[in-house]
Amino acid sequence: DSGVTQTPKHLITATGQRVTLRCSPRSGDLSVYWYQQSLDQGLQFLIQYYNGEERAKGNILERFSAQQFPDLHSELNLSSLELGDSALYFCASSVGTANYEQYFGPGTRLTVT
Amino acid sequence: AQSVTQPDIHITVSEGASLELRCNYSYGATPYLFWYVQSPGQGLQLLLKYFSGDTLVQGIKGFEAEFKRSQSSFNLRKPSVHWSDAAEYFCAVGAVEYSGAGSYQLTFGKGTKLSVIP
Numbered sequence: 411d412s413g414v415t416q417t418p419k420h421l422i423t424a425t426g427q428r429v430t431l432r433c434s435p436r437s438g439d440l441s442v443y444w445y446q447q448s449l450d451q452g453l454q455f456l457i458q459y460y461n462g463e464e465r466a467k468g469n470i471l472e473r474f475s476a477q478q479f480p481d482l483h484s485e486l487n488l489s490s491l492e493l494g495d496s497a498l499y500f501c502a503s504s505v506g507t508a509n510y511e512q513y514f515g516p517g518t519r520l521t522v523t
Numbered sequence: 524a525q526s527v528t529q530p531d532i533h534i535t536v537s538e539g540a541s542l543e544l545r546c547n548y549s550y551g552a553t554p555y556l557f558w559y560v561q562s563p564g565q566g567l568q569l570l571l572k573y574f575s576g577d578t579l580v581q582g583i584k585g586f587e588a589e590f591k592r593s594q595s596s597f598n599l600r601k602p603s604v605h606w607s608d609a610a611e612y613f614c615a616v617g618a619v620e621y622s623g624a625g626s627y628q629l630t631f632g633k634g635t636k637l638s639v640i641p
Contacts, residue, residue, distance in 0.1 A: 412566065443629070453613065453631040466628055500566060502629075511557060512629060514567040 413437065414515035416501050422521045428489040431518045435482055435503030441465070442484040443504070443512060444476055448497040459484055460507040491522045525550040525618045529632035536604050537640045544599040544635050546614030555617035556597040557629070558588055562610045570612075573597065584608070609639045 413436035423429055435442050444456040446469075455468035459478035470476075473491075478484045488495060498519050502512040526549045536542055548554055555574050559567040571582025578590040588599045597614060614632045 412568070414566075452633045455628050455630070458628070468628060502567075511569055511572050513569065514559070516566040 412513040412515065414501060414503050414513055416499075416515035416518050418518060419516065420519045420521070422523060423491060424523055425491055425493060427491050427522075428487065429491065429520065431486040431488070431499050431501075431520075433484045433486070433501030433503075433515060435484070435501075436513055439503035439505055439513070440482065441504045441507055441510075441512075442478055442482070443502040444470075444484070444486050445500040445502065445514075446497045447500060447517070453500075456486070458507075465507055488520070493522050496520055496522045525554070525616045525628075525630045527614050527616050527630055527632035529612075529614055529635050531635045532633070533636045533638065535638040535640060538606050539603050542599075542601045542604045542608070542637070544612050544614075544637070546597045546599065546632060547595050548597060548614070548616045549595065550616050550618060554597075556588075556590060557615040557617065558582065558586070558597075558599050559613045559615060559631075560584075560610050561613065561634075567613065570599070604637075604639055606639045606641055609637055611636045 415434045417432045440461045442459045447453045456470040457476050458466040462478050473489050476486045498517045500517045501515045504510040504512045528547045557572045558570040561567050570586050573580050573590045581587050611634045613634045615629045
């Protein structure tokens with residue numbers, strides 16, 4: 411158990427819908443990262459937050475957004491969902507903003523039908 | 524931009540045999556290197572990391588990896604594989620971006636799936 415929690419574990423929704431994925435980092439970690447894992451693209455970095463502020467953006471679509479709240483939990487919002495958005499979404503956390511190993515949550519499996 | 528190549532998509536070994544999983548990276552500065560393992564339906568677990576210093580690093584579950592700067596490689600090894608090691612293994616490089624507020628990204632390879640024959 412990494413100490414990073416993600417809810418829900420599974421999510422099934424229809425195209426065009428909007429969903430919110432939630433992540434709670436390890437105690438004491440200030441950075442939260444979101445990743446998407448799909449069969450064709452592999453593991454891709456989406457976005458990083460540090461202590462409530464956005465720090466880095468990767469291959470995140472405009473339909474996707476995230477935020478980190480004062481209690482340090484984070485939410486990833488996915489809207490206007492398409493079939494291709496079906497994937498495993500991982501949250502990871504680390505102590506600081508750089509040079510630290512990241513600890514991953516168990517992931518949320520999103521299926522868009 | 525940094526990149527990671529894991530040349531082997533799938534490797535099968537017999538239980539008790541030795542294992543080496545290959546990883547090559549591309550990064551302009553001294554890299555921060557990691558190996559993660561993902562069991563089916565699970566998240567990623569950190570096996571080991573290299574930040575600096577001794578180029579041979581020890582990790583959990585009996586794994587080790589060697590950083591070779593001249594070959595831009597960070598191969599993962601285990602002297603004797605157990606059936607429970609069957610999983611997918613990911614190599615990653617961490618890159619620090621100092622512009623602006625500073626940020627840090629992990630770039631992952633495509634993974635190597637390990638099957639173990641009892």
